[in-house]
Amino acid sequence: MSAQFVTELTILMLAIFLGFEVISKVPTLLHTPLMSGTNAIHGIVIVGAIIVTGAHHPGLFMKIVCFVAIVLATANVVGGFVVTDRMLEMFKKRRDEP
């Protein structure tokens, strides 16, 4: 097993524990924005889409697959953040507390 793989596994494990820790603090009030927000975060696959598109790939078929991957990942990122923002904008505290 390569050293790099072990390092990556370590990062994975720590990130999972961190994720549980941070997310368990999110109130049920915000669970829908949490879902769409994490949705936007997994849009990070756009990084992967850019990397595979940017490397040399002969053939039209692979170019089409790359194009589709870019479209899907971009829609994921943009849609995810925009819709989360739209939701969070609506959460307001009582305006004039007596």
Next chain:
Amino acid sequence: MSQNTANLLYLIPMAAFILALHFLSSPRHARLGNQIGAIGMLVAIIVTLLKEEVVTGWWIMLAGGIVGTVIGVVGARTVKMTAMPQMVALFNGVGGGAAALISVVEFHGVWANVGEVGVERGVATVFSALIGSISFAGSMVAFGKLQELISGRPITYPGTQFVNAAVFVGAIGVGTWAMVDVRFWALVAMVGLAALFGVLFVLPIGGADMPVVISLLNAFTGLAAAATGFVLHSNILIVSGALVGASGTLLTMLMGRAMNRSIANVLFGAFGKVVAGPAMAASGADGASVRSTTADDVAVMLAYAQRVVVVPGYGLAVAQAQHEVRQLAELLEAKGIDVKYAIHPVAGRMPGHMNVLLAEANVPYDQLKEMDEINPDFPRTDVALVIGANDVTNPAARNNPGSPIYGMPILNVDQAQQVIVLKRSMRPGFAGIDNELYTEPKTAMLFGDAKESVQNLIQAVKSV
């Protein structure tokens, strides 16, 4: 930009995503957090574009970026808040699909030419393509069910579980072959089988269980993204994917607990089948009598109450009565009455959905109370106003061990002094069982469309 510099700069988006989730702990900072996350994503994209290995494909990226942005913005800006679960399912699916495609391209580009697959990256590639594809297809079916393009009822046939298991094992087998023997088309076949499995896996699950399915698929896409990180040796993908995977897993567990069912039961039990049973649905509230009331009577009751708790369910959202309910609440508050909303964790179509719908109707979030917070208050509540909620108020969950929902945490509405239930008819809820609450002496039913009923209540309260 070298790999090392890029990895250094990727620390910015990593921190941004963690902060984004951290800020979601309070509605006050949540929006700021989301914006920080978006900036982090922008940094990640720019850094990636500047990486030394990214040398070509600019037109593909530009065109794909524009098309994706248009889809994303139009979808996100036009979606109705009631349709949010579909939207989340859709964005979740496209993310999973992208992860699967990335693995396919990487497999083709590197290994089909080099002819060698390391075990570590090989497993990661197959895993990412498998889970990403399941998530994509499963999310699309969930979308179809929620959008009512396909029946929300569980679609089952004899041997469902056997067929599903066979397809899944087949996908793993073909995937292993692709990895060991470096067969590109075997990997493509596996992606196809995985997609088929995603469809077959979600079809037998009822519409009412979609909150669990969506959060589970959310976790899947996160894990697919993390696996893609192993394929491409990208820490940012691993960390982001792990955060999402953890979030999805946690929410899935919370949903299961709120319904008092194991995740396995939700996924493989086809529980919603009970809904389809005509005998159950037709039985109604036989024997016990139900007391019907009028808007004027309820208005008097409300006007002379001190504490009122509104219990909204999805029926309220279907009737689009959120704004009317808020008006009624404001009217009562103007009379010095304390009004709160009791939100059950599974109210709505996804975790926390009801809060979003009420926030959209300008209900201040400090009035929205979680189940554990509001339950001790019910005995001191003068009037509980149940609007379009059913199973989550059924006392059978507490005191009838024979009931299918026994043990499910509920809102203790029956402990309030008076209970008013706004309901269209005596039809049972998702679980297909009678609600004992309706036949209690302290309960009165106000039949009719929720929106009309609340409008009548507003008029009646004004004239009290």
